[in-house]
Amino acid sequence: MxxxxxxxxGFIGSAVARALLARGEAVRVLARAGGDRRNLxxxxxxxxxxxxxxxxxxxQAVQGIxxxxxxxxxxxxxxxxxxxxxxxxxxxxxxLLKEAAVAGARRLVYTSSVATLxxxxxxxxxxxxxxxxxxxxxxxxxxSKYLAEEAVRALxxxxxxxxxxxxxxxxxxxxxxxxxxxxxxxxEAAAGRMPAFVDTGLNLVHVDDVAMGHLLAHDKGKxxxxxxLGGEDLTLEQILARIAGMTNRRAPTIKIPHGAIxxxxxxxxxxxxxxxxxxxxxxxxxxxLARKRMFxxxxxxxxxxxxxxxxxxxxxxxxxxxxxxxxxxxHM
Numbered sequence: 001m002x003x004x005x006x007x008x009x010g011f012i013g014s015a016v017a018r019a020l021l022a023r024g025e026a027v028r029v030l031a032r033a034g035g036d037r038r039n040l041x042x043x044x045x046x047x048x049x050x051x052x053x054x055x056x057x058x059x060q061a062v063q064g065i066x067x068x069x070x071x072x073x074x075x076x077x078x079x080x081x082x083x084x085x086x087x088x089x090x091x092x093x094x095x096l097l098k099e100a101a102v103a104g105a106r107r108l109v110y111t112s113s114v115a116t117l118x119x120x121x122x123x124x125x126x127x128x129x130x131x132x133x134x135x136x137x138x139x140x141x142x143x144s145k146y147l148a149e150e151a152v153r154a155l156x157x158x159x160x161x162x163x164x165x166x167x168x169x170x171x172x173x174x175x176x177x178x179x180x181x182x183x184x185x186x187x188e189a190a191a192g193r194m195p196a197f198v199d200t201g202l203n204l205v206h207v208d209d210v211a212m213g214h215l216l217a218h219d220k221g222k223x224x225x226x227x228x229l230g231g232e233d234l235t236l237e238q239i240l241a242r243i244a245g246m247t248n249r250r251a252p253t254i255k256i257p258h259g260a261i262x263x264x265x266x267x268x269x270x271x272x273x274x275x276x277x278x279x280x281x282x283x284x285x286x287x288x289l290a291r292k293r294m295f296x297x298x299x300x301x302x303x304x305x306x307x308x309x310x311x312x313x314x315x316x317x318x319x320x321x322x323x324x325x326x327x328x329x330x331h332m
Contacts, residue, residue, distance in 0.1 A: 002026040004065045004105075006052060006096070007072030011176045011183075012111065012168060014039035015211035016069050021045070023215070030061045030072070039175050052092045062096070062103040069214055070096060071111040075141060075180065082140040089144035094151045101161045108163045109218050112149045114203065114228060114296050115142045117167060125203075125233060125297040128167070128226050149226075156224040164221035166214055169230035169296050172315035173207035174322035186319050187328050189243040196254035197236045201293030204239065205231030206315035209308070216305040231309040233295040239316075246317055 003020050007013030008029035020027050021043060028046040031037060040047070050057020052072050062068070074088040097108055118132030137143040155161040176183035182202070188194045213229035221227060234242075237255070244251035301307035323329045 001066045002028055002064060003067045004028045004061055005069045006030050009035055009037055009039050011180055012171055012207060012210055013071035014175050015207045016071055016214050019211040019215055036177055038177055052088055058096050058099055062100045065105050067218060068100040068105050068108045085140050086144050090148045090151060093148045097155055097161060107218050109214055110152050110163050110165050112165050112167045113145050114167050114169045116146045116149050125295040127297050128228055128300055162223050164217045165226035166217045167226055167228045168210045169203035169205050171207040171210050172204055173318045187323055189240050190247045190320050190329050192249050194240060195252050196256045197240055197252055198256055201235045201295055203230040203233050203294060203296045204312035205309050209310060213301060213307045216307055220305045227301040228296050228298045229301055230296045230298040232312040242313060242316060246320055
């Protein structure tokens with residue numbers, strides 16, 4: 001049985017590839033030429049070179065596969081040209097799923113995000129059924145993932161494609177090579193460079209548990225359904241305190257109002273555009289998202305798939321250990 005994994009050079013995708021290899025499956029990956037392949041080092045995988053937006057590479061990648069784990073996405077909270085993000089997250093996703101089905105794949109797992117879910121106004125953890133609409137989506141990343149999930153549902157309903165959707169929350173752990181925005185936060189906090197915080201919250205989960213959730217969705221998920229793959233709900237203050245305890249640092253105690261940081265976010269974004277720098281550490285969309293606590297429930301995945309998540313402290317420790325081993329943090 002050959003499984004194609006997109007995004008296998010990245011954070012979640014590499015964990016999915018490892019989980020598949022661990023249970024004896026043949027794994028093929030789609031990877032850009034010249035891209036960072038550290039997460040593929042030592043893995044017995046077949047590599048098809050090409051970009052997700054390259055139709056020829058997609059068609060080559062899906063030939064002879066029995067399953068697809070479409071994990072790849074353009075995950076940035078700030079981007080100079082949003083059209084590239086929509087082309088990757090929406091258009092290429094739709095094309096790939098169709099091509100995989102035509103090629104004979106029997107089960108397709110699409111990696112969405114909790115970013116597409118509603119936020120419960122009562123403060124309770126959100127579920128797969130919490131109401132939400134496109135107007136609720138803040139920023140191009142969330143909008144692109146929302147539109148992609150809508151397109152995926154249409155492929156199930158109108159074309160009968162055998163797709164199961166998973167919605168990971170906020171993964172932490174090893175092999176965050178980029179790193180993700182959450183990984184950047186872990187690095188800054190572990191290095192003692194986050195003396196203050198805003199009032200927000202995240203659902204943290206070990207990346208390897210998210211990967212196992214993908215396999216469970218493939219094996220047990222109902223076509224057309226979506227499943228939250230999450231872990232623990234924590235405020236940012238609690239997260240930073242835990243990281244401080246793991247790195248023998250003092251936990252930050254200064255809470256900054258969101259409005260006080262927003263002008264700085266506009267300034268650094270303008271600087272990034274003018275001087276063509278990388279994604280700013282503080283972004284306008286990121287602060288808008290932080291106004292609400294992103295808490296989620298994985299009860300459906302636990303009940304229907306047998307999904308389980310370890311304590312998120314293990315993910316934080318594994319992330320810190322990996323960042324140190326790979327030069328992003330000094331050894332203590």
